[in-house]
Amino acid sequence: MSDQLAEAFTVLPQYLSGHMRLSMAAIICAILISLPLGILAAQRQWLAGPALGVAGTLQTIPGLALLALMVPVLGGTIGFAPAFVALTLYGILPVLRNTIVGLQGVDPVVREAARGVGMTARQSLIEVELPLALPTIVAGIRTAVVWVVGAAVLATPVGAASLGNYIFAGLQTRNWTAVLFGCVASALLAILLDQIVRSYEIAARRRNRVMAGLSTLAGLVLIGAALAPGLLGNAARTSSAGDMADAIGLEGRVVVVGAKPFTEQFILAELFQRVLEAEGALVRRRDGLGSTVVFDALADSEIGVYADYSGTLWANVLRRTDNPGRHRIIAETSAALLNDYGILSLGSLGFENAYGFAMSRAGADRLGVTSIAGLAGEGVIIGADSEFFVRPEWTGTREAYGLQDATPRPMDSTFMYGAVRDGQVDVITAYTTDGRIAAYDLVILDDPRGILPPYDAMILLSPEAAADDAVAAALAPLVNAITPDLMREANRRVDIDGQTPEQAAAWLWGEIGG
Amino acid sequence: MSPAAIAHHVLRVEGLSKHYPGGILAADNVGLTAAAGELIAIVGESGSGKTTTLKAINRLIEPGAGTILFQGRDVMSLDAHDLRREIGWVMQGDGLFPHLTAAQNIAVTPRLLKWTPARIAARVDELLELVRLDPADFRDRLPHLMSGGQRQRIAIARALAAEPPLLLLDEAFSALDPVTRAGLQEDFVALRKRLQFAAVLVTHDMAEALLLANRILVMKDGRVVQTGTPSDLVNRPGDPYVTELLAAPAKQARAVAALEQAQ
Numbered sequence: 001m002s003d004q005l006a007e008a009f010t011v012l013p014q015y016l017s018g019h020m021r022l023s024m025a026a027i028i029c030a031i032l033i034s035l036p037l038g039i040l041a042a043q044r045q046w047l048a049g050p051a052l053g054v055a056g057t058l059q060t061i062p063g064l065a066l067l068a069l070m071v072p073v074l075g076g077t078i079g080f081a082p083a084f085v086a087l088t089l090y091g092i093l094p095v096l097r098n099t100i101v102g103l104q105g106v107d108p109v110v111r112e113a114a115r116g117v118g119m120t121a122r123q124s125l126i127e128v129e130l131p132l133a134l135p136t137i138v139a140g141i142r143t144a145v146v147w148v149v150g151a152a153v154l155a156t157p158v159g160a161a162s163l164g165n166y167i168f169a170g171l172q173t174r175n176w177t178a179v180l181f182g183c184v185a186s187a188l189l190a191i192l193l194d195q196i197v198r199s200y201e202i203a204a205r206r207r208n209r210v211m212a213g214l215s216t217l218a219g220l221v222l223i224g225a226a227l228a229p230g231l232l233g234n235a236a237r238t239s240s241a242g243d244m245a246d247a248i249g250l251e252g253r254v255v256v257v258g259a260k261p262f263t264e265q266f267i268l269a270e271l272f273q274r275v276l277e278a279e280g281a282l283v284r285r286r287d288g289l290g291s292t293v294v295f296d297a298l299a300d301s302e303i304g305v306y307a308d309y310s311g312t313l314w315a316n317v318l319r320r321t322d323n324p325g326r327h328r329i330i331a332e333t334s335a336a337l338l339n340d341y342g343i344l345s346l347g348s349l350g351f352e353n354a355y356g357f358a359m360s361r362a363g364a365d366r367l368g369v370t371s372i373a374g375l376a377g378e379g380v381i382i383g384a385d386s387e388f389f390v391r392p393e394w395t396g397t398r399e400a401y402g403l404q405d406a407t408p409r410p411m412d413s414t415f416m417y418g419a420v421r422d423g424q425v426d427v428i429t430a431y432t433t434d435g436r437i438a439a440y441d442l443v444i445l446d447d448p449r450g451i452l453p454p455y456d457a458m459i460l461l462s463p464e465a466a467a468d469d470a471v472a473a474a475l476a477p478l479v480n481a482i483t484p485d486l487m488r489e490a491n492r493r494v495d496i497d498g499q500t501p502e503q504a505a506a507w508l509w510g511e512i513g514g
Numbered sequence: 515m516s517p518a519a520i521a522h523h524v525l526r527v528e529g530l531s532k533h534y535p536g537g538i539l540a541a542d543n544v545g546l547t548a549a550a551g552e553l554i555a556i557v558g559e560s561g562s563g564k565t566t567t568l569k570a571i572n573r574l575i576e577p578g579a580g581t582i583l584f585q586g587r588d589v590m591s592l593d594a595h596d597l598r599r600e601i602g603w604v605m606q607g608d609g610l611f612p613h614l615t616a617a618q619n620i621a622v623t624p625r626l627l628k629w630t631p632a633r634i635a636a637r638v639d640e641l642l643e644l645v646r647l648d649p650a651d652f653r654d655r656l657p658h659l660m661s662g663g664q665r666q667r668i669a670i671a672r673a674l675a676a677e678p679p680l681l682l683l684d685e686a687f688s689a690l691d692p693v694t695r696a697g698l699q700e701d702f703v704a705l706r707k708r709l710q711f712a713a714v715l716v717t718h719d720m721a722e723a724l725l726l727a728n729r730i731l732v733m734k735d736g737r738v739v740q741t742g743t744p745s746d747l748v749n750r751p752g753d754p755y756v757t758e759l760l761a762a763p764a765k766q767a768r769a770v771a772a773l774e775q776a777q
């Protein structure tokens with residue numbers, strides 16, 4: 001537990017500064033857009049309606065979807081840019097709405113008084129209407145601050161470091177300390193920024209220079225804090241690369257390692273980082289990327305390397321639904337990736353992480369089943385990650401084994417193992433390398449008709465990384481090096497024993513003779 | 515117009531008409547003049563076009579037809595903002611800026627005219643004293659911390675701040691209780707004696723007009739039904755409507771007199 005807490009604190013500067021940079025940039029930009037727009041719209045109903053309509057519609061898009069949508073909108077770019085754009089859009093509505101409401105709420109008598117004493121429209125706006133609307137506008141800014149800082153945790157799946165990295169990684173590795181840490185840190189940040197904005201408003205209303213100065217100072221300190229760790233971090237990394245001057249091949253080269261949001265991927269990313277750094281590379285990490293985001297990012301060389309599974313690529317990228325067998329699938333997938341995307345597959349890591357229909361031993365005994373075929377007509381509830389139910393193998397399994405009466409229940413993969421153990425669902429589509437299969441004494445049902453495709457873990461290099469033999473050479477020792485048992489044990493260490501992915505990767509590296 | 519006439523008439527309104535959308539003819543061929551230092555009262559019931567006439571003078575509304583000369587200059591040829599800075603304006607309701615102190619409210623027009631801070635500060639104190647409010651006490655007070663009468667005094671001070679030759683007042687005393695109103699009216703007479711500005715005072719209260727005005731314009735349905743001095747109106751009412759308007763103050767005066775005799 002305290003190990004996890006210590007680990008959480010070591011990455012805090014990076015995640016916190018990423019989070020602050022992102023949310024502050026988005027808030028400032030949202031204000032710069034919505035304040036002038038709100039001022040224009042307050043006097044023009046034809047503009048106010050559509051502007052509020054568009055902003056309101058953006059607001060109803062779930063934050064995660066809005067962030068994910070920005071990746072294709074920005075032509076496949078991941079990282080800061082899509083998160084920044086999405087969060088800016090997210091922050092526009094409250095400021096826009098409150099600017100319009102605040103300005104329209106100014107007593108017409110007061111507005112006429114401003115004209116009557118000889119103010120121009122501009123003077124009236126600046127000296128009378130905006131000051132009177134200020135409390136309402138500031139309330140809108142404060143809402144935007146809280147929303148944006150909160151939503152910024154969703155930047156993790158699109159590849160921008162934020163406090164969401166704690167939450168997403170923690171959820172997948174059952175590290176509740178990390179989840180809580182991320183939540184508390186982002187809540188504290190939201191409260192802090194909110195209070196700075198609030199004290200600014202009070203200072204403005206009371207025309208209190210000292211208070212305004214202090215709020216400005218606090219704001220500047222925060223901006224400094226947002227920028228500084230990034231710079232320090234870079235400096236530290238550069239010097240550590242300097243220490244490795246005797247390493248060969250990759251010194252000084254930046255390689256970005258990606259990972260999808262679950263334990264095995266985090267461990268493999270740690271392993272890739274270890275191997276690459278040993279050759280002198282400067283490794284950047286993009287953890288917790290969405291399944292399609294990570295592939296697009298690789299194709300665009302936004303990231304350099306990650307591990308993906310043959311069955312996933314077969315269905316999602318090659319759009320194939322047949323199952324010609326494990327080795328053909330690897331070979332055909334590798335060829336297609338190179339041909340169509342310039343992505344280089346180094347081959348299998350040596351283990352398969354397939355979907356397997358798993359039940360608790362008691363549940364399997366009660367139904368007397370050892371194979372998926374035995375589930376037909378039993379009306380079982382099947383828990384699986386939401387991706388599974390839209391894959392062809394679900395349709396295939398359902399047709400082949402007569403599971404039409406089964407109830408799909410999509411859920412986060414973290415929770416499905418406990419759910420089947422506790423009898424909340426009857427069957428789950430477990431990942432066959434998950435440590436919890438053994439720990440919870442789950443039974444994997446046979447697939448006699450071979451419907452579920454193989455899922456060999458493959459090392460993939462982006463076109464840019466593939467152009468340099470040194471990257472491939474550095475990662476080559478990992479090819480076919482990890483047995484299913486080793487991977488299962490490494491996963492178990494994180495999911496059950498509460499080790500960090502880094503610790504599990506270090507153990508794994510030791511086992512495979514690094 | 516001769517230079518003498520320009521000096522004589524601060525304000526001359528001729529043939530002013532104003533149609534509002536919806537076909538209401540709010541002002542119909544209205545004419546009036548105000549010599550330097552003269553107070554003209556416009557009297558009429560609610561909706562008779564008083565405010566419309568008043569606002570046309572400083573172009574808070576654009577007149578439809580007619581000419582309005584301010585110090586001999588056609589107001590339509592002037593920049594509207596400059597014009598309003600030269601004419602004091604006390605609107606219906608006090609119209610103070612709620613986020614500004616008394617001093618800041620009074621200083622608004624001088625600031626727009628780019629007076630020096632020292633001159634503005636001196637003028638603010640001078641005006642607070644003229645409207646009989648203690649500068650030390652009131653300078654930094656926000657409007658919501660003042661009584662209705664005090665706010666109205668600040669509104670008058672604000673209108674007079676830039677030393678305008680003409681003041682426009684729209685029901686400036688109407689919202690006050692009778693005692694406060696009487697006190698303020700008295701002070702206003704004294705103020706005018708000292709500063710010698712001309713004024714157009716809109717009111718629905720004939721008694722107030724009789725008390726304050728040099729000349730009275732009676733309006734009904736957008737038209738001027740009679741113009742004259744208070745004594746002209748009282749002694750030679752030219753229209754049944756004028757008689758009707760005069761009846762109320764006369765009746766009140768008689769009632770009070772009768773009670774006094776009964777003592």
Ligand SMILES: Nc1ncnc2c1ncn2[C@@H]1O[C@H](COP(=O)(O)OP(=O)(O)O)[C@@H](O)[C@H]1O
Nearest residue numbers: 534535538540559560561562563564565566567
């Ligand atoms: N902005 C406006 N639009 C349409 N009609 C108006 C407007 N302002 C005033 N009116 C109408 O013009 C007439 C005169 O109004 P006003 O000059 O305010 O009268 P008064 O000040 O004597 O009460 C009234 O019938 C009123 O309803």
Ligand SMILES: [Mg+2]
Nearest residue numbers: 564565566606
């Ligand atoms: Mg009126």
